Amino acid sequence: MTRKELFKNTLRKSVHAWKLINELPLSDDESLMLRHFMDQPGFLDLHWRMFVPAIKGQGTEEQKQKWLPLANKMQIIGCYAQTELGHGSNVQGLETTATFDPQTDQFILHSPTQTSSKWWPGGLGKVSTHAVIYARLITDGKDHGVHGFIVQLRNMDDHSPLPGITIGDIGVKFGNGAYNSMDNGFLMFDKFCIPRDQMLMRLSKVTREGKYVPSDVPRQLMYGTMVSVRQTIVSNASIAMARAVCIATRYSAVRRQFGSQNGGIETQVIDYKTQQNRLFPLLASAYAFRFVGEWLKWLYTDVTQRLEASDFATLPEAHACTAGLKSMTTSATSDGIEECRKLCGGHGYLWCSGLPELFAVYVPACTYEGDNVVLQLQVARFLMKTVSQLGSGKAPAGTTAYMGRAKHLLQCRSSIRKAEDWLNPAMVLETFEARALRMAVSCANNLSKFENQEQGFSELLADLVEAAIAHCQLIVVSKFIVKLEGEIKGKGVKNQLKNLCYIYALHLIHKHLGDFLSTNSITSEQASLANHQLRSLYTQVRPNAVALVDAFDYTDHYLGSVLGRYDGNVYPKLFEEALKDPLNDTVVPDGYHEYIRPLIKQHLRSARL
């Protein structure tokens, strides 16, 4: 499809989905799944996952009563317009202004520079009638920083932009189809006025007289919508990883290369240890991210309930966990999808393998909802704060509780003696805890050598990111282990999950061996025992690998991959797909008479001469 056709088709699908949701009717959870199975980025994502939650989280009761019924019935369609051309990560650096005019009781929204144009918001370019806009609030000449406002963008009769608003789509993005079904947009305000009651005022207010009344709750609650979406992105990482792994695993069982003895059958590529060493850790990651995603959902629900009761104690932890896990899981999943493409050899590069499209549509997850490095630096700040408070009497809690055992973890030596010890959950956990703590403490020690802490932080950014990743990996490993300790239905399932859990952990040790050795968390002998155990786990997973991806229960239609077909009938179907290509509509291609024939004839003429 051309971009225009793709976009229009997405509108058609989205509206059809909305119709089904109402007609059946579907519950909230079911309708989320329906949008998920539409399997195409579109304006619904931003409306439901950012616009509505922003009003719910930051609006007053009256504002919610006014706007939510309209949004819930989709009588208005909204998006989340925060990022600008000049600033995305640095939210406090946004330039759009919302200046209060006491005479008219309105805010005047304005884009003072080109870099202040909103740039990227999904659904903004062509669809949204409304947006939650983030702009600097100015009253009486004073800048109060960034706040949220509900703004109508387009005329409800003919969809034209309201006077004072310039709006459009930012153009084609990475990949052919992929994210191009979404109208990521730009927007400029030219002294555009909105009533005062359209500032989202749950957190802070501007009175009729123009007085700014800050709230007594943390201003970071303004970032709440991002925390909520980051949490869902972790579960989505598991889904995308599982999809790629499903394709690569099934195809690796179908594909055969070398190893034929006496004219017999060749070896399935899944039986090569190199293939297993690349594939099975990704299979394990798909499960690991699913379990940590479930836990994160619980954490998010818990913090939301606490916030409602004005208990803000666990907000920093929720921010660090959602930011860090969003970053870690999306980076691993993007890399994992690309690895799955390579695991499928040449055929993985074909569009009909499903992997190029999956990669193109998935990879912006490393950037949206916060650049992955910027987010790990938030985790690093949280860790540095926690380390600095050790010994102050305030015991670290939640995911940093292990830091409370700093004395032991800084000195302990791993008691792994034989390969099977690497299947002992306590030993594995302690290894990850020691590595994470030692990396964090080492960063804190290096930081303390700088007179200026911010300058030190800048200097040590790369180390800080690595310490943050170590902490996040510990969380994933520990939540997998917790999952195994709970009730798991199905005969033998627990054993399979155990294998995957230890593949996940031991593969990380292998991959980040430098960290584990340099922090003395393990010795080189223990590292080689881990490798030995890993190979043995691969052998145990091998017979069940296809069953473990079948368990994701993805239909062929959803997978959209010739290589990942459930029936394994890959080769005839590759031919079928090839023959569908428009280039094969004729045997002689367009352009032959124009270019190829004259070239060949000229050659023939000169040959005759």
Ligand SMILES: CCCCCCCC(=O)SCCNC(=O)CCNC(=O)[C@H](O)C(C)(C)COP(=O)(O)OP(=O)(O)OC[C@H]1O[C@@H](n2cnc3c(N)ncnc32)[C@H](O)[C@@H]1OP(=O)(O)O
């Ligand atoms: C729906 C699926 C499709 C998704 C489509 C994508 C939609 C989008 O991309 S929307 C746009 C998303 N944009 C981003 O994510 C921007 C990323 N940047 C940020 O989140 C922030 O600006 C950030 C965190 C980097 C820096 O925040 P900032 O306030 O400038 O600085 P900083 O000084 O580091 O933080 C101040 C304090 O707030 C805390 N904090 C920061 N963010 C949060 C948060 N989200 N929740 C709670 N606390 C927070 C920090 O921990 C810090 O706490 P403390 O003072 O106790 O140490």
Ligand SMILES: Cc1cc2nc3c(=O)[nH]c(=O)nc-3n(C[C@H](O)[C@H](O)[C@H](O)COP(=O)(O)OP(=O)(O)OC[C@H]3O[C@@H](n4cnc5c(N)ncnc54)[C@H](O)[C@@H]3O)c2cc1C
């Ligand atoms: C597909 C897609 C959809 C999007 N949808 C929306 C949407 O609906 N609404 C919306 O408001 N926005 C949206 N965005 C914007 C998105 O949230 C931002 O692009 C994102 O937050 C990253 O910000 P940036 O582009 O400014 O990157 P930058 O911050 O400019 O990053 C550039 C580089 O600088 C590095 N960097 C930046 N700051 C630091 C630092 N302090 N320390 C070290 N390194 C640093 C980064 O790691 C990165 O390598 C979307 C983006 C994409 C790609």
